[in-house]
Amino acid sequence: MKIIINYVVLILLSFFAIESKAQDPIFTQFTLMPETLNPGFTGFQYNWRAGLLSRRQWIDGNKAIDTDFGFINKMVSDHAAIGMTILNNREVFTKYNFFQINMAYSYKVEIDYRWVFRPGIEVGYGRKSFNFKNLLLEDQININTAAINNTSVDLGVQNQNENINFFDISAGFVIDNEDGWFGLSIKHLTRPNISFLNENNIPLDLFFSLHSGYAFDIDGLPSSLFPDKTKLLINANYMRQSQFNRLDVGTALKFEALTIGVNLVTNPEGKSINSHLITSINPYVSVHFGDFNFGYSYDFNTSKIGRMQGIHEMSLTWQLRFCGTCLAKVNKYYDYSK
Template structure:
C-alpha cells in the first residue's frame, strides 16, 4: 500500500520554527554533463549544449519528489568564456522548490592537454508550502489565517574550479557560498526558510581499456552545514565514445543503473534507474530519471570527445601504443 506524506509536512509546519532549504534534488546527469555537477565546467567538450531532465523519486510514496530541470551553456568568446544557466522545479507533496541561476566560466590553458576551469554563478530560490493541498486539517487553525500557501525567496551565489589533464578531473565548488541567509517570507509569523553553506568535491578519470572502450570512474562528496555528508561513486563503460552504461552507489542507501548514448543530429539520451538499499530509500520505491540533450554543432558521433579532437587520449594509451618505426630491407 502506498504511503501518504502530506501529514509529515504538516507536522514540520506546525512544530518547526525553521525549515531547512537544503534538500536540493539529486541527479545522475553529471555523468555525461559535467555542468550539472559544477557549473565552472561549462564548455568542457567545447560545444554549446542544452539538457532537459525529469526525475521521479520514491515511486511507492504518494506525492513523492518530482523534479524538472533545464540547464545549458553557450560560448561567448573564443572557446574560453562561457555563459550558462539552469532552472528547475522540485515538488514533494505540499512542498515546492524553484531555482533559477546564471553562470559565467573561463577556461585557462595551462599546458599541453591541461586546462583550469573557473566559474561563478548567482542563484535565486523560492520555497513554498501549499496549505490548500493539505488534508484533514482544521480550516480554523490560526496558523492558516485564510491563506492558501506560505512562500519565501532568497538569493545566493557560488563558485567552482576544476583542473583537467587529459582524462583526469579534480574539482571543488561551493554551490551556495553564502551561509545562513534566511528567505524573505511573505507571511509574518510563518516558519522561516533558511539556507546553509554547501561544499562539493569531485574527481574523475577516463581510462582507455582496449580499442573502442573506455571506463570513467567518478567520485563525489557533498557536505552541507549541520547535515551529514553525502558520498557517491560510479563506474561507467563508454563504447566508441558514443554509448555508455554503468553503476552508481550513494552512501545514503541507493544504487543506480545508468545507460545512454548519442542518438544523432546533436541529440543524446540518458536514463537512470535507482533502487534503495538502506535508510529512507529502502521500501520507498524506485527512482527514474531521463534526460534529453542537444549539442550544437555536433558533426561526428563521438560524444565523449572534445570538439577539436583534443583531450581525448589518456597518457597511458599514448605511451603504450606509440607507433614503432618500420625497417625495410631492400636487398
C-alpha cells in the same frame, strides 16, 4: 477515523519538513550532465550544448517528489563561456515548490599544454512556494462526526507567506586534462533566508561538492571482449550540506555509442548506529545518436528506511558536434575535440 488521523500526521510532517534545513536535490546522472555539479563546467565542451533531466522519487501517487533540471551553454571566445541553468523541485502531496534560475559564466585558463583551469560562477533568482491554506489543523476536525471545518482559530499558520524570493550565488572550479577532470563547488554563498515564517531566519545551508572523473583506454588490450574506442570511466562525488554527507563512487564502460555504468551511494560519516554505509545502488545507461545523448537510471534503495520505491531519472542532452572555430583539446572522458 484512522484515515483522517493518518492524513493529519502526513500534513504535520510535511509542514515541519518545510521548516527544517533544506537539502539540495542530487542527481544520479551527474557525469552525463556535469552542469548539475559545478559552474566551472559551463562551456566545458566548447560548442553549443543543452540538456534536460527529469527525476521522480517515490513514484507511488501523492508521495512523489519531482525534480527537473535544464541548461544551455557555449564558449563565446577562446577563454570565456556563458550559460543558463534552471532547477524546479516540487512535492506532489504538499504542493511545495522550489524554483531557481541562474546565469553562469566560466573562464578557461591554460596552465600548460596539458592542464586547464576553469573557474566559474552562477548568479540567480530563487523562489519557494507553499499554500498554507491547504493545511488541515487539529481544531478543524470534529473527532465525533469526522466532519471538517473550513476555518481554524489558528489563523497565524494559514496566513503565513506563501512565496519566498531570494538571490543566490554559487561558485566553483574545474581542472582538467586529456584523461579526466577534478572540481570543487560551493553553492548558496549568500545563505538566503528560506523560512516561510516572518519572524524566523533560516539561512540556506552551504552545499559543498568535491568531484572527479578519469578515463582509461581499454580497446588496446589483447582481448576480443571490447570493440575499438572502448573506455573504462571512474568517478567520485563527495557532498556535504549541514550535517548531511554523501559519497558517490562509480564506474562505467563507454563504447562508441553506448555507456553502461553503476554508482554506489555511500554514507561515509554515519551519524548513528542505524546508519548504512551503502544506501543505494544506481545503474545507468546512456545511448548516443548523432548530436543527442539519452540517459536513464534507476536507484535501488539498500537501506531499511521504509518501503522506498526507488528513483527514476531520464536525461536528454544535445551538443552540436562540429565547431570549426573551437580551440578544444581532446578529452577522453567526454569525447570532445577540435
